[in-house]
Every structure is written in C-alpha cells, then in structure tokens.
Amino acid sequence: MKINDLRIDRKRLQKSLEEMAKIGATPGGGVQRLTLSDEDKRARDLLVQWLKGLDLTITVDEMGNIFGRRGGKNNDLPPVMSGSHIDSQPKGGRFDGILGVMGPLEVLHTLNENKVETERPLEIVAWTNEEGCRFPPAMVSSGVWSGALDKQWAYDKTDVDGKRFEDELIRIGYKGDEPAEKRPVHAYYEYHIEQGPILEKNGIDIGAPKGILCLHWYDIYLEGEANQVGPTPMEGRHDALCAASEMILKVNDVPEKMGGNMVATVGEIQNYPNSRNIIPDGVHFTVDIRSWDDEKAIQAWNSLQLDFEAIAKRRGCPIRIEETWRVNHAPFDENLVQRVLETADELGHSKLHMVSGAGHDASYMNQVCPTAMIFVPSINGRSHVEVEETTWEDCANGANVLLHCMIKAANDI
Ligand code: HGY
Ligand code: MN
Ligand code: MN
Numbered sequence: 001m002k003i004n005d006l007r008i009d010r011k012r013l014q015k016s017l018e019e020m021a022k023i024g025a026t027p028g029g030g031v032q033r034l035t036l037s038d039e040d041k042r043a044r045d046l047l048v049q050w051l052k053g054l055d056l057t058i059t060v061d062e063m064g065n066i067f068g069r070r071g072g073k074n075n076d077l078p079p080v081m082s083g084s085h086i087d088s089q090p091k092g093g094r095f096d097g098i099l100g101v102m103g104p105l106e107v108l109h110t111l112n113e114n115k116v117e118t119e120r121p122l123e124i125v126a127w128t129n130e131e132g133c134r135f136p137p138a139m140v141s142s143g144v145w146s147g148a149l150d151k152q153w154a155y156d157k158t159d160v161d162g163k164r165f166e167d168e169l170i171r172i173g174y175k176g177d178e179p180a181e182k183r184p185v186h187a188y189y190e191y192h193i194e195q196g197p198i199l200e201k202n203g204i205d206i207g208a209p210k211g212i213l214c215l216h217w218y219d220i221y222l223e224g225e226a227n228q229v230g231p232t233p234m235e236g237r238h239d240a241l242c243a244a245s246e247m248i249l250k251v252n253d254v255p256e257k258m259g260g261n262m263v264a265t266v267g268e269i270q271n272y273p274n275s276r277n278i279i280p281d282g283v284h285f286t287v288d289i290r291s292w293d294d295e296k297a298i299q300a301w302n303s304l305q306l307d308f309e310a311i312a313k314r315r316g317c318p319i320r321i322e323e324t325w326r327v328n329h330a331p332f333d334e335n336l337v338q339r340v341l342e343t344a345d346e347l348g349h350s351k352l353h354m355v356s357g358a359g360h361d362a363s364y365m366n367q368v369c370p371t372a373m374i375f376v377p378s379i380n381g382r383s384h385v386e387v388e389e390t391t392w393e394d395c396a397n398g399a400n401v402l403l404h405c406m407i408k409a410a411n412d413i
Contacts, residue, residue: 001114003116003407004346004404006110006114006116006403006404006407007110007396007400007403008106008107008109008110008396008399008400008403009106009109009110010392010393010395010396012106012109013102013103013106013392013395013396013399014392014395014396016050016102016105016106017094017095017098017099017102017395019046020043020046020086020094020098020102021094021098023039023042023043023046024037024039024040024042024043024088026091026386028091028386028387029094029386029387030088030091030092030093030094030385030386030387030388031088031092031093031094032088032089032090032091032092033086033087033088033092034087034088034090034131034133034134035087035128035129035130035131035133035134035135036064036087036128036129036134036135036165036168036169036171036172036174037134037168037172038172040086040087040172041172041173041174043086043098044064044066044086044126044172044174047066047086047101047105047126048066050105051066051068051105051124054068054070054105054108054109054112055112056068056069056070056108056124057069057071059176059178060174060176060177060178061145061176061177061178061179061180061181062151062175062176062177062178062179062180063128063140063141063144063145063151063154063169063180064128064141064169064172064174064175064176065125065126065127065128065141065142065145065176065180066125066126066174067123067124067125067178068105068108068123068124068125069121069122069123070108070111070112070121070122070123071121072117072118072119072120072121072122072410073117073118073119074119074120075121077119077120077121077186078120078183078184078185078186078369079120079121079122079123079185079186080118080120080121080122080123080185080186080187080188080189080406080409080410081122081123081124081125081185081187081188081189081365081369082100082103082104082107082122082123082124082125082188082189082190082191082402082406083100083101083104083123083124083125083126083127083190083361084097084098084099084100084101084126084127084130084190084191084192084360084361085097085098085100085101085126085127085128085129085130085131085361086098086101086126087128087129087130087131087134088131089131089133089384090133091385091386092131092384092385092386092388093193093382093383093384093385093386093387093388093389094388094389095193095378095383095388095389095390095395096192096193096195096383096384096388097130097131097192099191099192099193099376099390099395099398100190100191100192101124101126103191103395103398103399103402104124104189104191104402104406105124106399107122107399107402107403107406108122108124110403111403111407116407118407118410118411119410119411119412119413120186120409120410120411120412121410122406122410123185127139127141127142127145127361128140128141128169128174129141129165130142130360130361132217132325134159135154135157135158135159135165135168136157136217136219136286136324136325137217137324137325138215138217138325138359139327139359139360139361139363139364140154140157140165141154141180141361142361142363142364142365143327143364144180145180145181145182145364146182146364146365146367146368147181147182147367147368148327148364148367151180155169182368184369185365185368185369186369186370186409186410186412187333187336187369187370187371187372187409187412188362188365188366188369188370188371188372189336189340189371189372189373189374189402189405189406189409190360190361190362190365190371190372190373190374191373191374191376191398191399191402192358192360192373192374192375193375193376193377193378193383193388193390194207194354194356194375194376194377194378194381194383195357195358195378195381195383195384195388196357196358196378196381196383197378197380197381198352198354198381199352199354199375199376199377199378200377200378200379200380200381201381202352203350204350204351204352204377205344205349205350205351205376205377205394205397206340206344206349206350206351206352206374206375206376206397206398206401207351207352207354207373207374207375207376207377208337208340208341208344208351208352208353208354208372208373208374208375209332209337209353209354209355209356209372209373209375210331210332210337210353210354210355211292211329211330211331211332211355211356211366212329212330212332212355212356212358212359212360212362212363212366212373213263213290213291213292213329213355213356213357213359214290214291214292214293214294214297214326214327214328214329215288215289215290215325215326215327215359215363216287216288216289216290216297216298216301216325216326217286217287217288217324217325217326218286218287218289218301218321218322218323218324219284219285219286219287219321219322219324220244220247220283220284220285220286220287220308220319220320220321220322221282221283221284221319221320221321221322222240222243222244222282222283222284222312222317222318222319222320223240223281223282223317223318223319223320224237224238224239224240224241224243224279224280224281224282224283224315224317225237225238225279225281225316226273226278226279226280226281227278227279228277228278228279229276229277229278229279230277232279237279238279238281238315238316238317239279239280239315239317240271240272240280240281240282240283240317241271241280241283242315243283243311243312243315243317243319244269244271244283244285246311246315247285247304247307247308247311248266248269248285250304250307250308250311251264251265251266251287251304252264252265252266254289254300254303254304255300257300257303258291258296258299258300258303259296261291261292261293261296262289262290262291262293262296262297262300263288263289263290263291263357264287264288264289264290264300264304265287265288266285266286266287266288267286267288268284268285268286269283269284269285269286270282270283270284270285271283286324287301287304289301290357290359291329292329292355293329294328294329305321308321327359327363327364330362330363330366330367330371331366332362332366332371332372332373333366333370333371333372335370336370336371336372336405336409337353337372339372339405339408339409340372340373340374340401340405341353343401343404343405343408344401346404347397347400347401347404349397349401354375356373356375358383360373372405374398374401374402374405375398376390376394376395376397376398377390377391377394378390379391
C-alpha cells in the first residue's frame with residue numbers, strides 16, 4: 001500500500017479507548033484514574049501489555065513515565081515522539097489524555113502491520129501525573145523530564161491524605177531506573193481532544209494550536225476565629241469563609257479588569273471545621289490564571305494579592321500565600337504546526353489554527369524540542385466531566401493526521 005493511502009484502524013482505536021474507559025469507570029459514564037492510584041496502575045499495566053504486543057522497547061523512568069520505542073533504519077537519529085497521559089480528573093472523561101496515548105499506539109500498530117520502515121525511530125510516551133489534581137502541580141513528570149522541575153521536589157509532594165508522590169510511585173511498581181532526563185527528540189506531537197467549544201461550533205475536523213496559554217497556580221490559606229454561631233455577634237467576627245468568598249469573586253473579576261484574553265478560576269476549596277454551627281476558622285483555596293501573555297498573568301496576580309491582603313486585614317484573617325507553579329505560554333514550532341494543517345488538508349479534513357487553553361505535557365516538551373498538537377472536537381465543548389465526548393469518527397480523523405505527521409517527521413533527514 002502507498003504510504004499516503006495508509007489509514008489507522010478505526011475500530012481498533014475505538015476498542016482500545018473502550019477498554020481503557022473500563023478502568024476507573026464511574027457511574028456517570030466517565031473515569032476516575034487519579035495519578036498513581038490502583039486504577040492508574042491497572043491502566044499502565046494494560047498499556048505495557050499492548051506495547052509488548054507491538055515488539056516495542058519499553059522503558060519506565062524515575063518519574064514513572066512509560067516509553068515504547070520502535071526502531072528505524074537509523075537508530076542513531078533522535079526519535080519522533082508522541083504521547084500524553086493516562087491519569088484523569090476525579091470525575092474525568094473517557095478521552096482527555098488517553099486519546100493521546102491510544103492514538104500513537106494505533107499509529108505504531110498500523111505501521112507494524114503494513115511493515116512500514118521509517119528513517120528515524122518512533123517513540124510513544126505516557127507521562128505521569130499530567131492532571132496535577134491529586135499531586136499538584138500538573139504536567140509534573142514531563143516538567144521533570146524536560147529539566148524545568150526538580151525530581152525530589154516532585155517526589156515530596158503529598159496528596160490530601162499525606163501520601164507522598166514517590167511512595168505511591170513505588171507502591172504501584174512504576175518507579176523505574178531510567179533517569180527522567182531529557183534527550184534529543186526530533187519532533188514531539190501530542191494528540192488531544194480540544195476540551196473547548198471552538199471546533200464543534202465552527203464545524204471543523206482538526207485543530208492545530210499555535211501553542212498553549214501560560215498556567216499559573218497559587219494556594220491561599222486563611223486563618224479565622226472559630227466560635228459558636230448562635231451567641232457570637234456579627235460585629236467583630238473573623239470569618240475565614242467570608243474573607244475567602246470576597247477573594248474568590250475578585251479572582252472571577254480579574255480577567256475583565258485586565259482587559260480580557262485571560263481566564264481566572266478558583267476550582268478547589270477546603271473549609272474548616274466545616275460544621276454548620278461553627279464560624280469557619282480555616283480556609284484553603286486555589287487560584288488558576290491563564291493567558292497567552294505571561295506578563296499580563298503576573299500583573300493580574302499582583303493585583304489580586306493586593307486585594308487579598310486588604311480583605312484579610314479588614315476581616316482580621318491572617319493570610320498565607322503559596323506561589324505553587326508557573327509555566328510560561330508555549331508557542332509551538334511553526335513548521336510542525338504547518339505540517340498538521342497541511343496533513344489535515346491532504347486527508348480532506350477542515351482545519352483551524354487556534355490556541356490551547358488547556359495545559360498539556362506539550363507545554364514542557366516545547367521547551368526542549370520542536371512541538372505541536374493535533375486537536376479534535378469535544379462535543380458541547382465539555383471536558384474534565386463525565387459527559388466528555390468525542391465521536392469515533394473524529395478520534396480516527398485525528399489519529400490519521402497524527403499517523404502522517406509522524407511518518408513525515410520520521411523521514412526528515
Ligand atoms: O490544567 C489543565 O489544563 C490540564 O488538564 N492539566
Ligand atoms: Mn489532558
Ligand atoms: Mn485534563
């Protein structure tokens with residue numbers, strides 16, 4: 001068969017996604033595969049089994065990143081790599097991340113069965129802890145691998161139950177020996193659902209992001225004064241939850257205050273002692289700010305800090321702020337992005353040059369090698385929810401674009 005006529009096996013891709021969706025399946029039709037959980041382990045074991053079935057050389061590194069390598073004619077050349085993540089949000093969807101692992105798996109399967117040889121080796125990767133919900137921050141393992149984050153700092157991160165990242169990695173048997181250190185990669189493609197409404201709204205098959213917004217994460221801790229809600233007058237209370245409430249609305253207002261092209265969200269909050277007849281004396285909440293303009297995101301944060309300090313002072317609730325994590329916006333390699341657009345064209349798909357509001361491991365890979373992404377539509381623009389959905393046809397379309405982008409890149413000399 002001529003290379004240009006190669007297509008992935010749509011049914012096999014669908015079946016692999018359906019198999020993975022059974023691991024951590026939730027009653028609402030989504031998945032819960034929190035990073036380094038038993039469900040994550042089962043999905044990893046299944047992936048490794050499938051990688052072995054394709055005769056790939058498998059390595060697991062110190063961060064639990066799983067690599068599968070398919071040799072080329074010249075194995076001294078840096079590989080073409082494609083991957084994403086297996087872990088999910090607490091009530092996540094059946095496509096976020098896993099499509100970007102099953103896609104390249106299907107690509108390699110298609111190349112094997114058609115006995116296609118490429119100049120360069122090809123590698124599939126499943127990055128540990130892309131979501132960052134159990135162990136903040138997100139994309140931590142591609143961050144360590146790319147040299148942007150410190151391995152020990154990541155190892156010492158704890159979840160709400162105080163379990164350490166490294167201990168959980170050992171517990172599930174995926175703390176590998178391979179150093180989690182960058183090495184030359186010729187091109188990195190990440191295949192992912194859009195997780196937003198744009199492609200569907202415009203009736204477009206394939207998205208080619210020009211890059212990913214910056215992501216800034218902060219943690220805010222407030223101290224109040226607990227007391228019986230009945231006898232304690234309103235005057236003179238130090239109610240940590242009221243202080244937090246005022247701050248949370250400031251977060252919601254800051255994008256407009258900064259002139260737009262920004263999102264800011266409080267997604268997580270813990271309130272203590274969280275009893276209906278005790279005035280709260282402790283609150284922790286998170287802040288997530290994203291923009292294409294790194295500087296503007298920092299200005300937004302500086303403005304919020306001033307607001308927070310003033311509210312904390314007025315309410316007599318001492319505040320502690322942690323600047324948890326920042327990753328700059330990631331402008332992708334223009335040649336690789338152009339290749340996605342051209343390949344979509346060649347395959348007869350409509351395509352759109354856009355921006356990714358969601359963070360991906362490609363944010364860090366973009367710091368160490370030429371990087372681009374391939375998006376397919378999210379039905380109703382929903383993601384990080386159990387109803388996350390992409391049609392099987394769209395899944396196949398994106399995988400075919402990935403197939404030909406990888407072949408072209410693997411034959412670049
Ligand atoms: O936060 C994100 O956008 C990604 O899901 N980690
Ligand atoms: Mn994802
Ligand atoms: Mn996600």
